[in-house]
Amino acid sequence: MSQFVYHRRVQFSETDMAGIVHFSNYYRYMEEAEHAFLRSLGLSVMMTRDDGSVIGWPRVRTSCAYEAPARFEDEIEIRLNVSRKGVKSLTLDMEFWRGETRLARGSLKTVCCIVAHNTELISIPIPPDIDAKIVESPELSDDLA
Amino acid sequence: MSQFVYHRRVQFSETDMAGIVHFSNYYRYMEEAEHAFLRSLGLSVMMTRDDGSVIGWPRVRTSCAYEAPARFEDEIEIRLNVSRKGVKSLTLDMEFWRGETRLARGSLKTVCCIVAHNTELISIPIPPDIDAKIVESPELSDDLA
Amino acid sequence: MSQFVYHRRVQFSETDMAGIVHFSNYYRYMEEAEHAFLRSLGLSVMMTRDDGSVIGWPRVRTSCAYEAPARFEDEIEIRLNVSRKGVKSLTLDMEFWRGETRLARGSLKTVCCIVAHNTELISIPIPPDIDAKIVESPELSDDLA
Amino acid sequence: MSQFVYHRRVQFSETDMAGIVHFSNYYRYMEEAEHAFLRSLGLSVMMTRDDGSVIGWPRVRTSCAYEAPARFEDEIEIRLNVSRKGVKSLTLDMEFWRGETRLARGSLKTVCCIVAHNTELISIPIPPDIDAKIVESPELSDDLA
Numbered sequence: 291m292s293q294f295v296y297h298r299r300v301q302f303s304e305t306d307m308a309g310i311v312h313f314s315n316y317y318r319y320m321e322e323a324e325h326a327f328l329r330s331l332g333l334s335v336m337m338t339r340d341d342g343s344v345i346g347w348p349r350v351r352t353s354c355a356y357e358a359p360a361r362f363e364d365e366i367e368i369r370l371n372v373s374r375k376g377v378k379s380l381t382l383d384m385e386f387w388r389g390e391t392r393l394a395r396g397s398l399k400t401v402c403c404i405v406a407h408n409t410e411l412i413s414i415p416i417p418p419d420i421d422a423k424i425v426e427s428p429e430l431s432d433d434l435a
Numbered sequence: 436m437s438q439f440v441y442h443r444r445v446q447f448s449e450t451d452m453a454g455i456v457h458f459s460n461y462y463r464y465m466e467e468a469e470h471a472f473l474r475s476l477g478l479s480v481m482m483t484r485d486d487g488s489v490i491g492w493p494r495v496r497t498s499c500a501y502e503a504p505a506r507f508e509d510e511i512e513i514r515l516n517v518s519r520k521g522v523k524s525l526t527l528d529m530e531f532w533r534g535e536t537r538l539a540r541g542s543l544k545t546v547c548c549i550v551a552h553n554t555e556l557i558s559i560p561i562p563p564d565i566d567a568k569i570v571e572s573p574e575l576s577d578d579l580a
Numbered sequence: 581m582s583q584f585v586y587h588r589r590v591q592f593s594e595t596d597m598a599g600i601v602h603f604s605n606y607y608r609y610m611e612e613a614e615h616a617f618l619r620s621l622g623l624s625v626m627m628t629r630d631d632g633s634v635i636g637w638p639r640v641r642t643s644c645a646y647e648a649p650a651r652f653e654d655e656i657e658i659r660l661n662v663s664r665k666g667v668k669s670l671t672l673d674m675e676f677w678r679g680e681t682r683l684a685r686g687s688l689k690t691v692c693c694i695v696a697h698n699t700e701l702i703s704i705p706i707p708p709d710i711d712a713k714i715v716e717s718p719e720l721s722d723d724l725a
Numbered sequence: 726m727s728q729f730v731y732h733r734r735v736q737f738s739e740t741d742m743a744g745i746v747h748f749s750n751y752y753r754y755m756e757e758a759e760h761a762f763l764r765s766l767g768l769s770v771m772m773t774r775d776d777g778s779v780i781g782w783p784r785v786r787t788s789c790a791y792e793a794p795a796r797f798e799d800e801i802e803i804r805l806n807v808s809r810k811g812v813k814s815l816t817l818d819m820e821f822w823r824g825e826t827r828l829a830r831g832s833l834k835t836v837c838c839i840v841a842h843n844t845e846l847i848s849i850p851i852p853p854d855i856d857a858k859i860v861e862s863p864e865l866s867d868d869l870a
Binding site: 307317336349351355405411 | 453459493
């Protein structure tokens with residue numbers, strides 16, 4: 291129901307000498323989908339609050355399982371689900387599809403933090419106005435863990 | 436004993452507007468360490484065999500858990516262990532350290548394949564001459580899974 | 581008249597710790613615009629010909645002049661002109677705009693080549709069927725050289 | 726005499742499906758050489774001054790001419806010269822070599838600025854203590870412009 295879908299064409303600079311998308315780029319695609327999802331809710335990944343503090347979402351854990359390679363000019367569909375919403379953290383599960391072929395499954399676990407340059411990141415409970423906009427949804431499929 | 440160590444300085448282009456290393460770059464660092472490890476054994480990640488075929492190591496699964504941010508000009512030490520050597524696959528566990536601080540733990544699971552452009556990747560048993568050079572070693576610490 | 585326009589949103593991973601788009605990414609944006617331009621003509625930057633050879637367009641010279649910084653989530657318009665079509669080469673001039681603000685001007689000079697792995701690149705005259713689709717157009721503005 | 730030399734091995738993720746280093750990465754290599762050069766002088770590209778302001782060096786103009794492709798695992802030597810030191814700007818010329826083969830020539834023109842997030846960049850004269858450390862040197866060879 292609350293799945294968010296993001297489309298992305300593979301760019302030349304994202305391929306490597308094996309002729310396929312470099313595996314690290316799936317993480318950039320996941321982040322793009324995450325940020326498009328946040329924008330769709332009227333949010334942004336770096337938000338300045340009324341008190342001047344900046345809220346960001348550093349990653350705690352990321353993972354990706356690769357099932358089929360993506361190639362230059364492929365149009366990829368990324369399906370994003372909020373698989374878990376904690377007090378301070380979000381877990382986003384993603385599936386990558388090219389037509390009927392599932393290419394990969396990935397996950398981003400992020401934690402809500404006050405961020406500032408040259409200081410420690412301080413985790414905080416997700417502010418209520420942000421929390422209210424994010425709906426936890428069922429898993430895409432079996433758990434990627 | 437069989438731990439491989441790789442050093443890397445954080446470059447400016449690897450930071451993001453949060454002032455820290457972008458999380459996707461840990462995967463590039465892991466790959467650099469993996470390739471330096473292979474070179475240290477007289478191997479390369481893309482090897483042309485006597486029969487003209489090319490052997491590569493596409494990723495099956497990758498993951499990273501982030502514990503402390505890395506910043507511009509940090510000198511990072513990556514400690515690589517071959518945590519599992521299967522018939523066709525390798526699992527490499529990595530720890531990222533800056534001095535006494537552990538920054539992250541990651542894992543690359545790769546599978547030995549015949550690679551060629553515009554064709555499917557075909558997994559094969561690790562050839563004996565390559566297999567003989569790679570020694571499975573105890574886990575770094577508790578399992579990252 | 582024959583200007584090609586490409587739109588692109590700035591992604592988080594393209595920023596650096598100065599809070600702006602890393603200058604190297606303008607070259608990736610130019611390439612994306614170039615490839616979208618080629619697709620709009622029914623072409624691709626890597627084309628297998630009937631004789632099995634592969635035609636590519638390695639760069640001879642690239643440049644960019646930066647006028648104002650681009651930031652996360654900016655929507656950028658790239659205006660592409662074929663400023664010169666030679667026997668073997670193309671020069672593409674680009675302007676980057678965010679609303680009424682010109683951010684940068686860049687240029688890609690590329691040469692038509694037979695490309696193959698592990699061999700030299702061999703420049704060739706642009707094949708007539710490709711040449712016929714690409715129209716030289718007046719400069720965008722004063723020459724960036 | 727005042728030429729600075731930086732060595733860099735080509736990484737897998739820096740190649741593209743044409744089997745060579747993606748052209749945009751030469752700009753990242755140039756920046757790495759620039760920053761290593763600044764470090765060799767006891768400077769950094771982002772310096773906090775005694776008054777709390779941060780000095781950075783945004784790019785005004787960058788260019789690169791490509792002569793021969795670089796490939797995975799190549800060891801590249803980058804030779805850096807300060808071809809011009811102005812009141813507010815520096816022009817760094819670079820040559821890329823692999824053994825006896827010159828691969829490319831590039832240039833970075835940068836301007837000394839007060840940088841801060843979400844504000845305009847303000848150019849300033851190079852502070853005397855920084856200026857004193859940077860020596861203008863003769864051109865590498867004929868001008869790349």
